[in-house]
Amino acid sequence: MSSAPLVSISNLEVTFRTEESLVTAVKGISLDIRPGEILGIVGESGSGKSVTALSLMRLITAPGRISGGKILYQPPGKPPVDLLKLPATDLRGYRGHEIAMIFQEPMTSLNPLHTCGRQVAEAIRLHKKVSEGAAKKQTIALFEKVRIPDAREAYDKYPHELSGGQKQRVMIAMAISCGPRLLIADEPTTALDVTVQKTILSLLRELQEEMGMSVIFITHDLGVIAEIASRVAVMYKGEIVEEGAVKDIFDTPRHPYTKGLLACRPPLDLRLRRLPVVRDFTEDGRAADVDAFVRSLILPEAEQKAREELLSTRAPLLKVEGLSTWFPGKRSLLGKVHHYTKAVDDVSFEVREGETLGLVGESGCGKTTLSRTLLRLIEPTHGSIQYRGRDLRSLSAKEMRAMRKHIQLIFQDPYSSLNPRLTVGQAILEPMKVHGLYENDRARKEKVLELLEKVNLLPEHYHRYPHEFSGGQRQRVVIARALAVNPEFIICDESVSALDVSVQAQVLNLLTQLQQEFNFTYIFISHNLSVVHFMSDRMMVMNKGRIAEIGDAGEVYHHPKSAYTRELIAAIPTFFRKICYIPYLCTL
Numbered sequence: 001m002s003s004a005p006l007v008s009i010s011n012l013e014v015t016f017r018t019e020e021s022l023v024t025a026v027k028g029i030s031l032d033i034r035p036g037e038i039l040g041i042v043g044e045s046g047s048g049k050s051v052t053a054l055s056l057m058r059l060i061t062a063p064g065r066i067s068g069g070k071i072l073y074q075p076p077g078k079p080p081v082d083l084l085k086l087p088a089t090d091l092r093g094y095r096g097h098e099i100a101m102i103f104q105e106p107m108t109s110l111n112p113l114h115t116c117g118r119q120v121a122e123a124i125r126l127h128k129k130v131s132e133g134a135a136k137k138q139t140i141a142l143f144e145k146v147r148i149p150d151a152r153e154a155y156d157k158y159p160h161e162l163s164g165g166q167k168q169r170v171m172i173a174m175a176i177s178c179g180p181r182l183l184i185a186d187e188p189t190t191a192l193d194v195t196v197q198k199t200i201l202s203l204l205r206e207l208q209e210e211m212g213m214s215v216i217f218i219t220h221d222l223g224v225i226a227e228i229a230s231r232v233a234v235m236y237k238g239e240i241v242e243e244g245a246v247k248d249i250f251d252t253p254r255h256p257y258t259k260g261l262l263a264c265r266p267p268l269d270l271r272l273r274r275l276p277v278v279r280d281f282t283e284d285g286r287a288a289d290v291d292a293f294v295r296s297l298i299l300p301e302a303e304q305k306a307r308e309e310l311l312s313t314r315a316p317l318l319k320v321e322g323l324s325t326w327f328p329g330k331r332s333l334l335g336k337v338h339h340y341t342k343a344v345d346d347v348s349f350e351v352r353e354g355e356t357l358g359l360v361g362e363s364g365c366g367k368t369t370l371s372r373t374l375l376r377l378i379e380p381t382h383g384s385i386q387y388r389g390r391d392l393r394s395l396s397a398k399e400m401r402a403m404r405k406h407i408q409l410i411f412q413d414p415y416s417s418l419n420p421r422l423t424v425g426q427a428i429l430e431p432m433k434v435h436g437l438y439e440n441d442r443a444r445k446e447k448v449l450e451l452l453e454k455v456n457l458l459p460e461h462y463h464r465y466p467h468e469f470s471g472g473q474r475q476r477v478v479i480a481r482a483l484a485v486n487p488e489f490i491i492c493d494e495s496v497s498a499l500d501v502s503v504q505a506q507v508l509n510l511l512t513q514l515q516q517e518f519n520f521t522y523i524f525i526s527h528n529l530s531v532v533h534f535m536s537d538r539m540m541v542m543n544k545g546r547i548a549e550i551g552d553a554g555e556v557y558h559h560p561k562s563a564y565t566r567e568l569i570a571a572i573p574t575f576f577r578k579i580c581y582i583p584y585l586c587t588l
Contacts, residue, residue, distance in 0.1 A: 006073070006214050008033075009052075010070045011029075012066070014048075015064065026048045026055070033216060036214060037214055037215075037230055040231070040233070043235035044502050053186050056071060071084050098182065099181070099182045100184070102186060103186055112159055115156050117140070118155075127177075142176065146170075148166055154166070168189075183204075194572055195362055195567065197224070198571040204228065232246050242255045256282045263280075264505035265501050268529075268572070270298060271554070274509045314352045316351060316352055316353075317388060318521075322347075326341065343545055345544075347366075348383075349547065352521070355538065358536030358540065360568065366542050367542055368412070375407060375409055407488075407491070412493050412494040414475050418478065423462065424465070427466075427481055431485050432447065448480075455476040457473065472506060479507075479510065483514070488520065494525055494526055508531065538552055538553060541562065549565055
């Protein structure tokens with residue numbers, strides 16, 4: 001790598017005007033990106049990572065503005081250019097051609113009205129001035145380069161017809177289509193399965209080496225940074241609080257915030273009472289004695305065995321036998337179904353009262369279909385679902401509605417599962433009204449306020465709408481709504497998959513605390529094996545609609561029986577598969 005930076009950011013400041021005040025999102029940061037390096041920028045939502053990236057592309061729009069600083073771009077053999085002073089017409093020549101960006105959410109970044117191939121071809125024609133046929137050939141070649149299956153067919157597919165990992169590959173193909181010198185990847189693996197994440201990281205590394213690009217890789221996950229970056233900058237509240245080689249930052253983190261980010265990810269080789277959170281290090285002053293603090297969170301083996309023995313004496317609360325949910329495929333002219341998609345195929349398991357059964361597997365393995373089938377939100381094709389000895393398949397629609405008071409589902413995306421026209425108070429109160437709980441709306445409102453406090457929200461949040469909350473706060477709202485009807489069984493469907501690791505730790509701790517307080521029974525669904533391992537007493541691994549294996553959570557992780565489980569474990573970032581997942585645990 002050349003010692004002269006490709007991009008030099010100096011004293012960058014970005015502000016946003018709100019109705020009440022001026023908010024400084026990026027506070028005078030300075031950062032160099034060297035030719036041919038992968039620089040990681042890590043931090044929570046709101047730390048200023050994405051705003052910094054958008055500033056490089058001059059994509060900050062009102063009410064935001066770049067209020068100070070310089071961004072010098074130094075192409076080889078040419079004089080440096082301050083990107084912040086370029087006229088808009090000249091800037092278009094740099095966007096996409098010299099500096100490209102992979103945006104955070106591929107589904108919202110791709111136009112749903114155009115095929116994936118045409119969108120990439122459009123970017124090529126804009127910068128390279130080639131014919132439509134030549135652009136199509138280059139696009140198909142790019143699809144093959146990023147290893148999209150059936151590249152020629154994928155050219156004519158719309159975004160909704162591709163999986164999350166395939167859509168991300170389309171975005172990568174678009175970003176590299178003009179051979180940029182700098183590629184900005186903004187959270188490109190958030191909410192992806194660990195196996196898909198691994199392939200995307202591997203692909204980006206290969207492309208970076210082959211094309212000699214510099215890459216800015218933005219994420220909230222230090223485990224991902226360890227897999228791909230050589231240098232990392234840690235952002236916190238709009239400032240860079242720590243910067244250096246990845247190994248140095250991980251081995252000897254100096255800033256309390258960095259220590260918190262490292263500590264709050266669930267460890268795979270230790271059982272903790274609760275996860276550390278960033279606040280433990282930045283506000284509570286515990287960073288001065290990190291070793292003692294982390295040791296205090298370890299769950300004693302005797303306590304763990306006592307819980308296992310207690311659960312083993314309890315009768316099953318839920319018993320599932322031979323459960324299948326099949327979806328019909330194409331039909332003949334006479335209406336005969338040619339084949340079925342077997343989303344859930346001959347599944348049998350039990351859940352004991354008070355335990356957490358973790359359900360893990362990749363997207364498409366049948367996890368979500370199973371959760372909805374258990375509640376008969378999707379009707380099963382075969383099999384039985386026994387809840388406290390009662391066959392749920394035999395219940396009428398009215399009886400099943402009453403049964404859902406006892407079994408609640410926390411959906412994957414809290415924003416889409418909340419009515420945007422209702423305040424969160426009304427959303428939590430509504431199920432109480434449906435099930436006829438409490439005497440009147442005044443009593444129900446008092447219960448809502450109590451629940452808001454229980455999930456660490458404030459009374460004034462009652463009158464706010466879902467869009468006024470962060471992702472972690474919305475997740476707390478849907479947890480409060482699930483608790484509103486006093487359930488005894490809760491199914492958590494990917495309820496932390498899209499959250500920052502620090503916010504994820506807070507929500508996982510909340511779910512654990514509520515289980516201890518109310519003796520809830522959980523089915524906890526996730527594609528993240530480390531999260532399932534932390535939450536679960538037993539773990540069930542699903543693959544292609546079937547159960548690959550089931551057993552004690554620690555046993556399944558340390559001694560997996562199926563090849564598929566071993567693949568899931570191998571896909572976890574290497575750094576977090578080690579017992580010394582943070583330096584100060586190496587002495588344990």
